Amino acid sequence: MTRVELRTDVDGLVDELADVDRETFSAPGYDGDPDDIARFRDEQLLKHAPRKGFRIATAHDDGLLVGFAYGYTGEVGQWWTDRMLRLAPPDVHAWLGGHFEFVEIALRPRWQGKGIGSAMHDCLLAGLPHDRAMLTTWQDETRPARVLYQRKGWRPLADVEDSTVMGLRLPVPG
Ligand SMILES: CC(C)(COP(=O)(O)OP(=O)(O)OC[C@H]1O[C@@H](n2cnc3c(N)ncnc32)[C@H](O)[C@@H]1OP(=O)(O)O)[C@@H](O)C(=O)NCCC(=O)NCCS
Numbered sequence: 001m002t003r004v005e006l007r008t009d010v011d012g013l014v015d016e017l018a019d020v021d022r023e024t025f026s027a028p029g030y031d032g033d034p035d036d037i038a039r040f041r042d043e044q045l046l047k048h049a050p051r052k053g054f055r056i057a058t059a060h061d062d063g064l065l066v067g068f069a070y071g072y073t074g075e076v077g078q079w080w081t082d083r084m085l086r087l088a089p090p091d092v093h094a095w096l097g098g099h100f101e102f103v104e105i106a107l108r109p110r111w112q113g114k115g116i117g118s119a120m121h122d123c124l125l126a127g128l129p130h131d132r133a134m135l136t137t138w139q140d141e142t143r144p145a146r147v148l149y150q151r152k153g154w155r156p157l158a159d160v161e162d163s164t165v166m167g168l169r170l171p172v173p174g
Pocket residue numbers: 024104105106107108111112113114115116117118119136137138142143144145147148151
């Protein structure tokens with residue numbers, strides 16, 4: 001049975017997370033290359049994990065890490081937020097800074113299509129103090145990730161270069 005849970009650190013998980021990312025994005029249609037994989041571990045995950053608001057939803061099946069989704073509080077001065085301020089149209093700017101940045105979701109191919117991605121998405125966003133979340137994804141609306149985001153209420157805000165920026169209003173915790 002697959003167990004999805006939320007944590008606020010990646011202690012002892014970095015190599016497994018990198019392996020999930022490698023397997024997910026090496027699958028046909030995703031074109032991951034070895035440099036992307038090293039970049040994920042060293043320049044992305046280890047840089048992001050100490051950030052304010054960092055949290056990660058993990059999915060384990062019989063002790064094996066099969067998927068994850070993570071994000072943190074996006075701030076002006078960070079690479080993605082500054083890039084969006086530079087490249088996205090002005091109506092997107094009001095979303096930026098203090099948003100929850102949904103950075104990555106990945107699931108080993110054999111576990112896809114069984115509702116685990118949906119469960120990780122919901123686990124990651126549950127109870128957040130932020131009033132909005134943002135992400136960038138493929139422009140292709142037939143991609144499983146785009147379908148998942150649309151089902152969850154994300155809406156496209158703008159196309160920026162080869163990606164679509166999406167936003168989601170979050171319920172304010174009562
Ligand atoms: C995106 C991803 C995490 C989705 O996880 P998943 O467990 O396969 O998705 P789920 O089974 O929870 O399905 C979620 C929704 O997407 C839809 N979906 C899932 N796979 C699909 C596919 N191959 N084609 C079209 N829709 C699909 C489902 O129908 C479901 O909608 P529904 O609840 O209305 O039926 C997974 O496919 C993945 O890791 N993909 C590769 C990595 C990736 O693209 N990451 C995002 C980068 S922006």
